[in-house]
Amino acid sequence: MGNWDSVLTQPGLGMLWDGLLVTLQLAFYAIVLSTVLGMLIALGRVTQGRRTAPLRWLLTAYVEFFRNVPLVVQLVFWGFAVFSVEVVRGFFAPLNAIYPNAFIAGVLGLTIYTSAYIAEVFRSGLQSIPKGQMEAARASGLSYWGAMFNVIIPQMLRTTVGALGNQWIGATKNTSIVLFLGVADLVFQAQEIEAATFRGVQAFTAVALIFVVICLSESFLLAQLERRLGKKRGKPTTPLTVTQVIRTQA
């Protein structure tokens, strides 16, 4: 493998550390925001009735559009087009003390792109819960949203935790594309080390290992969540009975 000084001594080590902090922040914001946004979109898409039809149509258009345009195109659009508008820059100006606009554009692009995928995960999860669950919950006197939050969503989360993990890991790896906007993430710093030392293999190997550690940590977190949701490993999930739900409500 040759000489590892380029990543184990300064300035290379410090550059990778700086890049790691940027990557972690990008991933954290993108994951939290896109999970919340994805949940809201999914809830909107499974509403019933004619009154909410325009909402469903709009959310479907959103999901299909942002799922089907390459991420790099979306990021360049946010960073180079949207942020060239004075009003947009003014809106985000209060944040500029902490984050430059390129970082904000990166978080926006990653969040919107990932939220479209997560919305699909949650929507299919919600629609896979048997109709009888909702009917029984409503018959026991819960409101629609009460039934949604207490009966349907907990079951949905158990079935979708694996697919959600895939999206989190995807979002983490996709942070590397933000370097196109001039954001100095881990991959960017690896390229900097390569440009300075012409020893790119070591820098990229280090970055690969760091990404594996980050993504494994995320999987571990989700496994904990899965356990919290009461799923025994290797056993199929058994939906809570309505009686159990009512008992926890009482």
Add this chain to the structure above:
Amino acid sequence: MSDEPTDSLTEALADGVLSVGVKYDTRPFGFIPEGAFEVAGFDVDLARAVGEQLGVRVEFVQVNSQNRILNLNSGKVDVLMASMLRTDARDEMIDFSTVYFSDGQSLLVPADSELTGIEDLGPETTVATVQGTPEEAVLLEHAPDGVHTVTYQSWPDALQSLYRGEAQAVTTTVGILYGLQQSSNAAGRPMEIVGEPFADGPIAAGFREGDDELIQAFDDALLELQETGTYEDIYLRWWSDALPDVYEIEAR
């Protein structure tokens, strides 16, 4: 990378083709002119002239600041004429021809900017550069402490950061700045190159280590083009406005 000594000259003469890596987005060194499909520029014209001198056809391959040395060492191109500064760090990886163009590193700012040179930079200013180039390190060496930098993947991207206010200046060699200024002025965004150049920028062609016959033939061709006046014609075609004093190529 193979450790066998390469002899690209013999191969090029046998095939009748020499592949040259040039930029496609760096006016006036190598770029696609408005409405054209063929790459043009100072590097491009000079490469063609050298090819004629050697009796081979030149084939252009697009490279950028990040991948040019990789493309050279992987054998995708035999020569780099890609607005490339000759630096000690690069000299350890590749070999260079004699210098065929020289200018200094300077700053490009919007016409209404209050910046007049490198001494005006500081903690309040951000300067844009491109990844894979030494400009950022050179700037930090010469500029007042605390100046911020932001790094993009191409010079047009760096230029556009000035439009968005993400950076207040772009720094690179005057030649590239001049090209950016032309593009920007044409787009209705007037720019100015300000201040005295604060570092030398010797530009040379790059070759694989030990490709000595080709380097020698290349150097001879450059000097021959200077003798016949062809170099001066090409120089003035691209630099008569920005740097009217024709550069003098020296034998090594």
